[in-house]
Amino acid sequence: GENVEQHPSTLSVQEGDSAVIKCTYSDSASNYFPWYKQELGKGPQLIIDIRSNVGEKKDQRIAVTLNKTAKHFSLHITETQPEDSAVYFCAASTQGGSEKLVFGKGTKLTVNP
Amino acid sequence: ETGVTQSPTHLIKTRGQQVTLRCSSQSGHNTVSWYQQALGQGPQFIFQYYREEENGRGNFPPRFSGLQFPNYSSELNVNALELDDSALYLCASSLANRVYGYTFGSGTRLTVV
Numbered sequence: 001g002e003n004v005e006q007h008p009s010t011l012s013v014q015e016g017d018s019a020v021i022k023c024t025y026s027d028s029a030s031n032y033f034p035w036y037k038q039e040l041g042k043g044p045q046l047i048i049d050i051r052s053n054v055g056e057k058k059d060q061r062i063a064v065t066l067n068k069t070a071k072h073f074s075l076h077i078t079e080t081q082p083e084d085s086a087v088y089f090c091a092a093s094t095q096g097g098s099e100k101l102v103f104g105k106g107t108k109l110t111v112n113p
Numbered sequence: 114e115t116g117v118t119q120s121p122t123h124l125i126k127t128r129g130q131q132v133t134l135r136c137s138s139q140s141g142h143n144t145v146s147w148y149q150q151a152l153g154q155g156p157q158f159i160f161q162y163y164r165e166e167e168n169g170r171g172n173f174p175p176r177f178s179g180l181q182f183p184n185y186s187s188e189l190n191v192n193a194l195e196l197d198d199s200a201l202y203l204c205a206s207s208l209a210n211r212v213y214g215y216t217f218g219s220g221t222r223l224t225v226v
Contacts, residue, residue: 032212043117043203043217044156089155099212100146100169103155
């Protein structure tokens with residue numbers, strides 16, 4: 001089945017710097033790759049997603065890139081702010097019957113003021 | 114538009130007991146998926162309910178079961194609780210058994226002692 005690896009597990013940056021989180025997946029049939037932000041005591045919140053027919057997508061300070069050949073995708077946050085501090089999860093969709101998401105183990109991002 | 118609501122927010126159960134968790138889907142969504150999130154890990158797919166039937170299941174034993182009602186709300190039942198069942202249980206609603214646009218609830222924190 002699908003396996004998603006996420007790195008790094010923790011990331012600390014200074015306010016205003018950029019942050020990059022990387023994920024790899026194993027199933028070449030996966031075609032949807034969302035990123036979620038989870039704050040303490042809350043459920044995951046979708047922040048950006050990309051489908052396999054697109055190589056890059058940007059939404060203000062957040063961008064995601066996808067390399068289907070290498071089976072990896074990355075989240076880029078520019079001009080980080082303290083409120084960006086949270087745990088970020090990447091995920092890949094699987095097919096075969098019902099669709100479901102397979103998540104990475106998460107990256108705890110800390111933005112220091 | 115109402116979001117996904119889960120109840121209760123927290124509960125403590127004793128090993129061997131049974132528990133029922135509840136989820137109300139977002140307005141307009143007809144599919145509910147349940148995930149288990151152990152501490153420090155990404156969410157893991159338990160099962161999905163679509164048209165009041167189980168529509169896909171992850172690697173969880175039969176003592177994890179569920180229901181979906183005509184109003185699309187759902188229940189997750191766990192029998193014979195084990196210590197390892199302690200986790201945050203998340204439900205996500207979506208349209209037509211797809212993962213696009215998953216909306217997660219804030220989860221139920223279950224502690225088994």
